[in-house]
Amino acid sequence: MKANEAHTKGVVVVTGASAGLGRSIAREFAENGYDVALLARGEDGLKAAKAEVEAVGQRAVYFTVDVADATAVERAAEETEKLLGPITVWVNNAMNSVFSPIKQMQPDEFKRVTEVTYLGQVYGTLAALKRMQPRNKGVIVLVGSALAYRGIPLQSAYCGAKHAIQGFFDSLRAELLHDKTEVRATMVQLPAMNTTQFGFVKSRLPNKPKPMGKIYQPEVAARAILYAAENDRREIYVGYPTVQAILGDKLLPELGDWVLAKTGFEGQQTSIPDDPNRPNNLWATIPGDHGAHGTFETEATDESPQLWLSMHKKELLSTAVAVGAVLLGRMALTKWFGHNGHSKMEANTITPKNDIRQSYTF
Numbered sequence: 001m002k003a004n005e006a007h008t009k010g011v012v013v014v015t016g017a018s019a020g021l022g023r024s025i026a027r028e029f030a031e032n033g034y035d036v037a038l039l040a041r042g043e044d045g046l047k048a049a050k051a052e053v054e055a056v057g058q059r060a061v062y063f064t065v066d067v068a069d070a071t072a073v074e075r076a077a078e079e080t081e082k083l084l085g086p087i088t089v090w091v092n093n094a095m096n097s098v099f100s101p102i103k104q105m106q107p108d109e110f111k112r113v114t115e116v117t118y119l120g121q122v123y124g125t126l127a128a129l130k131r132m133q134p135r136n137k138g139v140i141v142l143v144g145s146a147l148a149y150r151g152i153p154l155q156s157a158y159c160g161a162k163h164a165i166q167g168f169f170d171s172l173r174a175e176l177l178h179d180k181t182e183v184r185a186t187m188v189q190l191p192a193m194n195t196t197q198f199g200f201v202k203s204r205l206p207n208k209p210k211p212m213g214k215i216y217q218p219e220v221a222a223r224a225i226l227y228a229a230e231n232d233r234r235e236i237y238v239g240y241p242t243v244q245a246i247l248g249d250k251l252l253p254e255l256g257d258w259v260l261a262k263t264g265f266e267g268q269q270t271s272i273p274d275d276p277n278r279p280n281n282l283w284a285t286i287p288g289d290h291g292a293h294g295t296f297e298t299e300a301t302d303e304s305p306q307l308w309l310s311m312h313k314k315e316l317l318s319t320a321v322a323v324g325a326v327l328l329g330r331m332a333l334t335k336w337f338g339h340n341g342h343s344k345m346e347a348n349t350i351t352p353k354n355d356i357r358q359s360y361t362f
Helices: 020-031 043-055 070-083 107-135 156-179 218-230 240-251 253-263 305-311 313-361
Strands: 010-015 034-040 060-064 089-092 139-143 184-189 207-209 235-237 269-273
Touching: 010 020, 010 070, 010 107, 020 034, 020 043, 020 089, 020 218, 034 043, 034 070, 043 060, 060 070, 070 107, 089 107, 089 218, 107 139, 107 156, 139 156, 139 218, 156 184, 184 218, 218 235, 218 305, 235 240, 235 305, 240 253, 240 305, 305 313
Parallel strands: 010 034, 010 089, 034 060, 089 139, 139 184, 184 235
Antiparallel strands: 207 269
8 A cells, every 4th residue: 555545535636636616625635634636737836735745645647638638638647547546536626718809819729729628637537437347436517607508708718628528528427327327427607706817817908807706715625626527417506696697597598698788898807908919828827826816806706596496405305304204294193182182172162061051041
């Protein structure tokens, strides 16, 4: 047995682990007893993420990997199992985006975003399946978005990639069920988050890009992803805006088109002019350790009542059933005792009256 192996719940691989949500995911799993393999392009952030995992007593390794390279992803998976042991959970989190009107997008930009955001999850899934299926156990988490269902303006490449992930996930689930395997796949649909991506992505917007709508801290999503890995749930929505966007698109997609045409352009920009020549991470990394959080600290919330209800729905349902059974039982007893008590009261009341009348008569 390898050193510290007895003290781990398993081994998790996190892609896009150097910054933003991936950084929070790595910390969340480490704090809950997992050893972590960190995959990303930025070595500065990977080193810092490794130190954070080790600071809570878990083992960590990192690999400078572009998830658009299937061979590199496969090699990282192989090395992970040599160094840490069998992969228990694989979290496909890496992403990239371009903020731009479609009419200004370039073909190579669509290709790059698709390769990272969509094919990166496909390649990660293939590497995970190769190891999990022979063992007949393991969990693959695909990180989605409300935008996997409802596309928005100015992020066409990203929305298209997230839609593709959703279709891939449906196919994967059906095949796993057909194979009767214990390997699970789950997808977590996310809201707008305060991560580093808004300062990293390529943008043609006049002002700095921002998350649209209510903003959540990445730790909220990280908790949901850990929960998805440890509980048998097909899909988890994070935050009420995610629920609203997905259900709204299913019921009234035309209304969504109209609302986003009116609000989607200004809603994704701050009032601060952006530098069109600032560095972006579409093709290469931005050096440095950037952490997990973006620049929207004062606007972001670290709580989601909707997610709490979703994560505790079994307990809440059990409690509701128990309370309902008690109430029904009380109603039945009240009705039974009330009916019998009333009959006895009538008997005790009527007889004396008759007796009294008889006494007066005679």
